[in-house]
Amino acid sequence: MKNVVLIGFMGSGKSSVGPHLARRMNRPFIDLDAVIEADAGRSVAEIFSSEGEAGFREREARNLQRALEGTGSVIAVGGGAPMRDDNWQRIRDGNCVIALTAEPEELARRLNGSRDRPLLQAGGPSVIASLLPQRLSRYLEADVVMKTDGIGPAEVAQRRDFPSPLGGLPAALIVTDSVVGERHGGPLREALTGAGFTSQLHLVPAGEAAKELAVLAGIYEALAAAGVDRHGTLIALGGGSIGDVTGFAAATWMRGIRYFQLPTTLLAMVDSSIGGKTAINLPAGKNLAGAVHQPSAIFCDLDYLATLPRDEYRAALAEVIKAALIADRSFVEWLSAALPALLSxxxxxxREAATRSIGIKATVVARDPSETGERALLNYGHTVGHALERVLGFGQIRHGEAVAWGMEVAARISLLTGACPAQSLAVQHHLLDEAGLLVDRPAVPHAKLIDAMRHDKKSQSGEPRWVLLREVGRAEYGRRVEPSIVRTALAEVLPE
Ligand SMILES: NC(=O)c1ccc[n+]([C@@H]2O[C@H](COP(=O)([O-])OP(=O)(O)OC[C@H]3O[C@@H](n4cnc5c(N)ncnc54)[C@H](O)[C@@H]3O)[C@@H](O)[C@H]2O)c1
Structure with a gap:
């Protein structure tokens, strides 16, 4: 947590609670209005009268940005500051945001006779009734929302649901599996305790078995038992399976709480922890129940990879190769040379492979977070990959391995539809083969695979939409493909 930021309507108590909270947390207190006044050499009221509200807001945004560049402070910001989207993004970015609220009558009582509030001077007490509802929806997005009616500032700052003196958040539940938990759970808990966080470990089955409805229900029960309320936190410590189920629990517990991703597999680091897609599997299909819920932060510690089994590591290289093939020719060239070093x-x-893959995924996701368009590119190889996982039985083939075969089929289709030169297929095949991802050709009835693809989330009216390779470093999405071509490509790549 960089800073603690206090937001709330005028009169909610930010400037009076702030110094108490800062003392309690042993941090400096910054009152943004005072900073703006010092910077301008004039009072807020004078800035409003000489530069208008627009002029004041510009000054506010500038000073807010500067204040948030620092860390370790308690910062009270003006009631209107969070309403500007750029300000709000900065406020949310890595800071703990606390909203103080009070009933309109209480606000009116506190503001009665106030002469230094330009909006109140201009509009009179009715300003509260007109402005408060507009602002409240944003204030309620804060990490902690605290009603201050009838409570003095010192008492408010002592409240239990405020950050602890060491900067901790209320309660955190760490979801992990027994394999990862045994190796890495203890040190994480110790570190959290040392930093003032209260945490508990909740163990779930390892691998794809974590993404079951019953496991999700178990996480809800653990959240309830630990008393994690909507200000609480979930931490996903593990691979993509743990991240997916934990993220989904976070998306749905009390209509959404914050969560952090601590990926421990290469796949989770370069792919699944990024982008906010969360899901569990249903008998009818993979990832069928899910939500898009962004983690508050992802901590990618490559040291976790030291204990990752070789086959898990290798399987993740499919997603690394995929990222390069769809988006970055120079990354493909680098991989062609660096694959032996990467394998060892x-x-x-x-570090280089992870950084470049993360960059590609984060860039695509940032441009299309809700997958209305180009985010679909990241599904290259996944139409057949997901179908293979479903037909073989979840957990019977590693996700990355299934994706590698899916890429081989998608590449054949790209060639057969004339979308891609044969040379690009050869480059892909060489990389996947050298990574050891094309060793065991899975045998599956193609009719079953085709049926499974119809249930894929990307299908429209039961017809899959394909991501096809155009050339090395470039792909296209949303393509319909003749069923006969799909059958031919499947026959060329996978035995029945
Ligand atoms: N949400 C997304 O955007 C997204 C993207 C890609 C994949 N996924 C999902 O991710 C899942 C696959 O994730 P995965 O490949 O990370 O596998 P995984 O999470 O199933 O973990 C595989 C195995 O590795 C073990 N493990 C994890 N970290 C370890 C470590 N550091 N040391 C020792 N053992 C460790 C686990 O205990 C488990 O047995 C699939 O369910 C897939 O659908 C999601």
Missing amino acids: REARSV
Whole structure:
């Protein structure tokens, strides 16, 4: 947490609670209005009268940005500041946001006779009735919302649901599996305790078995038992399976709480922890129940990879190769040379591959967070990949391995539809083969695979939409493909 930011309507108590909270947390207190006044050499009221509200808001945005560049302070910001989207993004970015609220009558009582509030001077007490509802919806997005009616500032600052003196958040439940939990759960808990966080470990089955309805229900029960309310936090410590089920629990517990991703597999680091897609599997299909819920932060510690089994590590290289093929020719060239070093987990190569893959995924997701368009590119290889996972039985083939075969089928289709030169297929095949991802050709009835693809989330009216390779470093999405071509490609790549 960079700073604690106090937001709320005028009169909610930010400037009076702030110094108490700062003392309690042993942090400096910054009152943004005072900073703006010092910067301008004039009072807020004078700025409003000489520069208008627009002029004041510009000054406010500038000073807010400067204040938030620092860390470790308690900062009270003006009631209107969070309403500007750019301000709000900055406020939310890594800071703990606390909203103080009070009933309109209480606000009116506190503001009665106030002469230094330009909006109140201009509009009179009715300003509260007109402005408060507009602002409240944003204030309620804060990490902690605290009603201050009838409570003095010192008492408010002592409330239990405020950050602890060491900066901790209320209660955190760490979801992990027994394999990861045994190796890495203890040190994480110790670190959290040392930093003032209260945390508990909740163990779920390892691998794809974590993404079951019963496991999700178990997480809800653990959240209830630990008393995690809507200000609480979930931490996903593990691979993509843990991240997916934990993220879904976070998206739905009390209509959404914050969560952090601590990926421990290469796949989770370069792919699944980024982008906010969360899901569980249903008998009818993979990832069928889910939500898009962004993690508050992702902590990617490559040291976790030291204990990751070789086959898990190798499987994730499919997503690394995929990212390069769909978006970055120079990354493909780098991979062609660096694959042996990457396979032997040479530290600099792992770092380079992870950084570049993360960059590609984060860029695509940032441009299309809700997957109305180009985010679909990231599904290259996944139409057949997900169908393979479903037909073989969830957990019977690693996600990355299934994606590698899916990429081989998608590439054949790209060639057969004339979308892609044969040379690009050869590059892809070489990379996947050298990574050891094309060793065991899974045998599945193609009719079953085709049926499973109809249930894929990307299908429209039961017809899959394909991501096809155009050339190395470039792909296209949303393509319909003749069923006969799909059958031919399947026959060329996978035995029945
Ligand atoms: N949400 C998304 O955007 C997204 C994207 C891609 C994949 N996924 C999902 O991710 C899942 C696959 O994730 P995964 O490949 O990370 O596998 P996983 O989470 O199933 O973990 C695989 C195994 O590795 C073990 N493990 C994890 N970290 C370890 C470590 N550091 N040391 C030792 N053992 C460790 C686990 O205990 C487990 O047995 C699939 O369910 C897939 O659908 C989601």
